[in-house]
Amino acid sequence: MKIAALAGGVGGAKLAHGLAQLLPPEDLTVIVNTGDDFEHLGLYICPDLDTVCYTLAGLANPETGWGRADETWNAISNIERLGGPAWFRLGDNDLATHIERARRLKEGQMLSQITRDFCKAWNIGHTILPMSDSPVRTIVNTDEGELAFQEYFVRRRCEPRVTGFRFDGVEFAEPAPGVKEAIQSADAVMICPSNPWVSVDPILKIVGAIEKKVVAVSPIIAGRTVKGPAAKMYAELGVEPSALAVANHYRSILRGFVLDNADLKYEPQVKELNIMTLTTDTLMNDVEDRARLARAALDFAGSL
Amino acid sequence: MKIAALAGGVGGAKLAHGLAQLLPPEDLTVIVNTGDDFEHLGLYICPDLDTVCYTLAGLANPETGWGRADETWNAISNIERLGGPAWFRLGDNDLATHIERARRLKEGQMLSQITRDFCKAWNIGHTILPMSDSPVRTIVNTDEGELAFQEYFVRRRCEPRVTGFRFDGVEFAEPAPGVKEAIQSADAVMICPSNPWVSVDPILKIVGAIEKKVVAVSPIIAGRTVKGPAAKMYAELGVEPSALAVANHYRSILRGFVLDNADLKYEPQVKELNIMTLTTDTLMNDVEDRARLARAALDFAGSL
Numbered sequence: 001m002k003i004a005a006l007a008g009g010v011g012g013a014k015l016a017h018g019l020a021q022l023l024p025p026e027d028l029t030v031i032v033n034t035g036d037d038f039e040h041l042g043l044y045i046c047p048d049l050d051t052v053c054y055t056l057a058g059l060a061n062p063e064t065g066w067g068r069a070d071e072t073w074n075a076i077s078n079i080e081r082l083g084g085p086a087w088f089r090l091g092d093n094d095l096a097t098h099i100e101r102a103r104r105l106k107e108g109q110m111l112s113q114i115t116r117d118f119c120k121a122w123n124i125g126h127t128i129l130p131m132s133d134s135p136v137r138t139i140v141n142t143d144e145g146e147l148a149f150q151e152y153f154v155r156r157r158c159e160p161r162v163t164g165f166r167f168d169g170v171e172f173a174e175p176a177p178g179v180k181e182a183i184q185s186a187d188a189v190m191i192c193p194s195n196p197w198v199s200v201d202p203i204l205k206i207v208g209a210i211e212k213k214v215v216a217v218s219p220i221i222a223g224r225t226v227k228g229p230a231a232k233m234y235a236e237l238g239v240e241p242s243a244l245a246v247a248n249h250y251r252s253i254l255r256g257f258v259l260d261n262a263d264l265k266y267e268p269q270v271k272e273l274n275i276m277t278l279t280t281d282t283l284m285n286d287v288e289d290r291a292r293l294a295r296a297a298l299d300f301a302g303s304l
Numbered sequence: 305m306k307i308a309a310l311a312g313g314v315g316g317a318k319l320a321h322g323l324a325q326l327l328p329p330e331d332l333t334v335i336v337n338t339g340d341d342f343e344h345l346g347l348y349i350c351p352d353l354d355t356v357c358y359t360l361a362g363l364a365n366p367e368t369g370w371g372r373a374d375e376t377w378n379a380i381s382n383i384e385r386l387g388g389p390a391w392f393r394l395g396d397n398d399l400a401t402h403i404e405r406a407r408r409l410k411e412g413q414m415l416s417q418i419t420r421d422f423c424k425a426w427n428i429g430h431t432i433l434p435m436s437d438s439p440v441r442t443i444v445n446t447d448e449g450e451l452a453f454q455e456y457f458v459r460r461r462c463e464p465r466v467t468g469f470r471f472d473g474v475e476f477a478e479p480a481p482g483v484k485e486a487i488q489s490a491d492a493v494m495i496c497p498s499n500p501w502v503s504v505d506p507i508l509k510i511v512g513a514i515e516k517k518v519v520a521v522s523p524i525i526a527g528r529t530v531k532g533p534a535a536k537m538y539a540e541l542g543v544e545p546s547a548l549a550v551a552n553h554y555r556s557i558l559r560g561f562v563l564d565n566a567d568l569k570y571e572p573q574v575k576e577l578n579i580m581t582l583t584t585d586t587l588m589n590d591v592e593d594r595a596r597l598a599r600a601a602l603d604f605a606g607s608l
Contacts, residue, residue, distance in 0.1 A: 042346055042406050072376050078400030082425050084407065092396040096382030102346050103388065121386045 008199020018294030029182035312503020316496035322598030333486035
């Protein structure tokens with residue numbers, strides 16, 4: 001079974017890793033959100049892309065959900081001592097990625113090309129693609145005005161109240177080379193358990209209409225997210241955060257929806273949306289959980 | 305006694321540190337070569353300025369003569385793994401300096417202002433000034449063509465045969481704020497034991513005529529340099545490398561010259577140039593040596 005997976009950071013990376021454990025390299029392409037990329041300290045930082053790459057390479061920090069394992073923090077500590085901006089915590093190993101990427105982008109290379117070379121250096125066999133080579137920037141509209149995504153997410157710790165989103169540049173951005181092909185040749189498109197508003201929506205806007213069966217895994221379990229502000233965003237936008245809200249979010253494109261056992265009660269309502277359901281344990285605490293959930297989601301997609 | 309010291313990297317930093325041990329902050333300004341500054345990996349690197357600052361701050365690596373003590377190398381190792389340029393070894397602590405400096409320069413701040421703030425953060429009381437806020441770039445003419453200084457010095461390990469030097473931008477560069485004032489208010493200008501060709505000459509070109517007594521400390525001892533290619537450069541340019549060659553180099557501006565006991569034989573020839581001499585132990589193996597040589601050089605300068 002050939003899969004094109006759409007992913008943001010932490011949760012998306014975990015399921016992508018589960019899929020990568022089961023599928024041969026030629027059967028999995030992970031298309032990653034770049035809407036929260038940003039330039040900072042002269043570096044070019046792609047948080048979701050890096051989290052997916054680090055996770056598939058076995059380099060990710062299992063504690064934080066971002067950054068590298070066995071990390072040191074000497075550069076950022078010294079930047080702080082010099083009075084520089086240190087609110088975005090960049091580890092020394094991680095820094096290399098952003099420095100080298102910025103250097104190659106400045107030379108005129110494409111993000112997708114750089115990502116391909118980085119994946120090779122990290123011994124990642126499966127294909128990881130940025131959604132686009134053109135910059136798209138997620139702007140969060142809040143009660144305190146517009147905030148660039150990382151300002152909202154990291155610097156302000158998601159505290160401002162969300163009123164909406166804007167994806168700067170999305171109307172001019174083409175899918176990166178390989179994105180359309182990966183979707184066209186896939187048996188199913190799998191939306192990983194990432195934030196629907198700020199991780200998956202930008203990808204969906206970039207790729208346009210999807211003429212494949214689409215299966216999504218809910219990032220919301222029992223009204224809460226494992227990590228990240230998706231539930232808070234739903235609530236602030238006037239929607240009760242739940243697996244049902246996620247199914248509703250994607251209703252126009254969804255053939256199948258995977259929700260947690262804790263959300264069994266929503267099954268009938270999701271089915272009323274003409275979406276097939278799989279109810280299972282969706283929490284991914286360890287590497288085995290990732291493979292187990294990926295296996296269940298693949299079998300479910302295959303059955304549709 | 306008020307001193308304006310002219311310094312390049314290692315040897316210059318050591319004597320500057322000796323002077324800083326003896327003189328109160330208001331009586332010492334160190335004017336540092338920026339001809340070997342370069343942009344690399346999107347960062348802005350000032351090797352001589354950093355060596356002087358790290359040395360006076362007690363942060364320098366005593367083994368290498370460049371970089372920081374207790375350094376880690378995670379960023380550059382990862383850049384290397386990604387196939388990026390890793391020939392210029394940048395430690396994780398050291399990286400912070402170049403990242404934050406590049407960030408502030410891009411904001412339009414001046415190198416001298418940034419250096420002042422960095423010195424404050426590093427608790428350096430004495431004044432350290434870049435020779436200029438304008439970029440000056442030392443180009444080494446060699447039998448293999450022109451090489452940017454760090455290409456020659458680090459990447460090519462000084463192997464190409466030198467035929468001359470050029471200082472790109474020197475004709476447009478003004479001394480940094482404070483440089484002229486430091487020289488005007490000094491009782492003596494002290495040329496530290498740095499490379500005459502590539503560390504001191506650029507500073508001399510920037511500051512122009514010096515109407516103060518000038519004392520130099522020879523960087524060449526018994527025909528050799530403690531570190532760096534000065535002796536090799538003299539030989540390739542057809543001059544026998546010696547303390548005498550250094551005195552000759554500076555003859556038009558020198559009132560006094562400090563040479564090593566090992567070079568006692570050159571004393572009469574230096575005196576024939578109408579330059580007063582002090583022959584002493586000029587090797588600086590430890591912090592006490594720095595202060596001892598600084599003491600001797602200060603007393604000598606005071607006696608002229």
